[in-house]
Amino acid sequence: MNEISVDRYLGKAVNLSLVLNLVKSSGPLSRAEIATRSGLSAATVSNLSAELIESGFVHETGVVETSRGRPPVMLSLNSKAKYVVGVKVMPGSLVAVVTDLDAQVVSYQESTTPDEVSGDNAETLPADVIGAVARLVESVVARSGVNQADLLGVGLGLAGIVDSTTGTCRYSPFFGWRNVDLASPLASQLGLDVYLENDVNSLTIAEQWFGDGRGHDSFVVVTVGSGVGAGFVLNGQFYGGNGRGVGELGHITVMPGGPVCGCGKRGCLEVMASDTALIAAATDAVARGQLTTLSESAEMTLQTLVTAATDGDEVARGLLADSGRWLGVGLGMIVNLLNPELLIVAGEGVEAGSWRLDPMRAALEENRFDSLGAGTRLVVESAGDVTWARGAACVVLSEFFKSPLHRGRTAAVPAAIGAAPNGIPRTVRHNVKGGEST
Ligand SMILES: [Zn+2]
Missing domain, CATH: 1.10.10.10 (Winged helix-like DNA-binding domain superfamily/Winged helix DNA-binding domain)
Structure with missing residues (x-):
């Protein structure tokens, strides 16, 4: 041509x-x-x-x-013209959805990821996870009744550092992976385009296209769960850093010399404020013999802490408040750096409710600089497994609806979206080798 x-x-x-x-x-x-x-x-x-x-x-x-x-x-x-699949990949479990072009979920299914192999160097093998994802995708698609020919592709959301331009996981703290190509082998198995994205980024893209972020020029999504992360839309554009990782809010040092984080550093926000940190602190409080009803709990969960706090347990209240204050410190950093129109706090961790969120709001007020953040609207929303999987699906949808001039992601072969709508290639750089086309 x-x-x-x-x-x-x-x-x-x-x-x-x-x-x-x-x-x-x-x-x-x-x-x-x-x-x-x-x-x-x-x-x-x-x-x-x-x-x-x-x-x-x-x-x-x-x-x-x-x-x-x-x-x-x-x-x-016609929102039923095509469909996409989204999968949230977590240690121990997978959640998949099929959605239409309006991101409405038409089917949903969960499965487990393979157990860790035993041995000195225990880690979950990527090939096993890819196989499990492929089986789940085939199953959730069959359940939806959608024909393979009507699928635009599969989005995968994964925690950690993800190179979305090549579909490679650079670093997964949960799985212990480094530089693992996930999209290409999965695309070969499924015969579908596969897009890999950091899970928080995929949730941010979902907010931008289909959620509270619609119509906002600048907003930040902060997620609180087993980790703490952030995703950005700035000047109307999703901000993916250099496409090879961004938004590791949880690994900003807030207490030099503090407790050791999962990443190996000390005093990261995540080790002070995540659900994992909160539950570890509660377990520690019981072990140190503090007077608390938490000692009667068979299993320590976020819900255990919330129930105890609601029933008047001062230790549980204090731990939830500490965790919330650290989150507020993190939000203050974001407001002082970016002063966004909207701040969306999402994730399983918001289920702790006002015991955690009121101190978070107070700490944000204390930590923001002068007038910065005064006009920032704060929205809190829970994000369960289906929301995360839907976020992964929205990565595919956002590529589909994006103007061919702005499509930067490279899906692994074969290129179904490239042919849509109606045989139009996604970009003139279509044939440029993977990932370097921007
Ligand atoms: Zn860390």
């Missing part, structure tokens, strides 16, 4: 994406409204709409009565 035809091809792909996105974000819209909003000519919009209707991504949804002339036919996104 010569350069001019490539440009023409790309130009059309960009315009198709523009119309599809307008219909998705603002539909139902008439062709005339699409022309006005896009700046494209009526004839171009008519041609592009016809193509999107023929490929099934857009459908006509009735007419709107107007006072004069022929009532316009409205166009809407």
